[in-house]
Amino acid sequence: GENVEQHPSTLSVQEGDSAVIKCTYSDSASNYFPWYKQELGKGPQLIIDIRSNVGEKKDQRIAVTLNKTAKHFSLHITETQPEDSAVYFCAASRGSSAGNKLTFGGGTRVLVKP
């Protein structure tokens, strides 16, 4: 089955700096890669996603890049703010061919220091 590795497990950045989280996946058939933000005691919230036919996607301060050949994708957060502090999870899915199941990475705890 799919295996998703996520690094780093913790990330501390100064407010205003950029944060980068990287994930690798094992199943070349995976075609959907969402990123979730989870605050303490809450469910994950989708922040951005990318499909395999696209190499990069941006939404304001957040961007995701995908390298299908290397089977890795990354989340980039620019101009970080204290409210960006949370746990971020990447995930991969083969879509309907695998029941739309998501396989999650281990998570990255991001701390933005004011």
Add this chain to the structure above:
Amino acid sequence: GAVVSQHPSWVICKSGTSVKIECRSLDFQATTMFWYRQFPKQSLMLMATSNEGSKATYEQGVEKDKFLINHASLTLSTLTVTSAHPEDSSFYICSARDWERTHEQYFGPGTRLTVT
């Protein structure tokens, strides 16, 4: 739009009792819902896929007789933890897939279960 609710948000029960958790899609229909379990400071682990009108599909290692799932309508799935034990204490999260519009999964706020 795309709101998923869970009830209760937290529950404490005694060993040996059963507890039911509800997952509802509030503004969309979901033929498929997913149930996850999350231990402290760990990732989400998929327990089962809940399909409206049919039996749930359980992931390897998840006891189907212990974690009963019912998806009786297009907006409601329930997870019943039967004969709960302290090791069942965890954060249970559901998600629902919007099959008509975005095809994305939207997560509920989670239910914290503590078994004493």
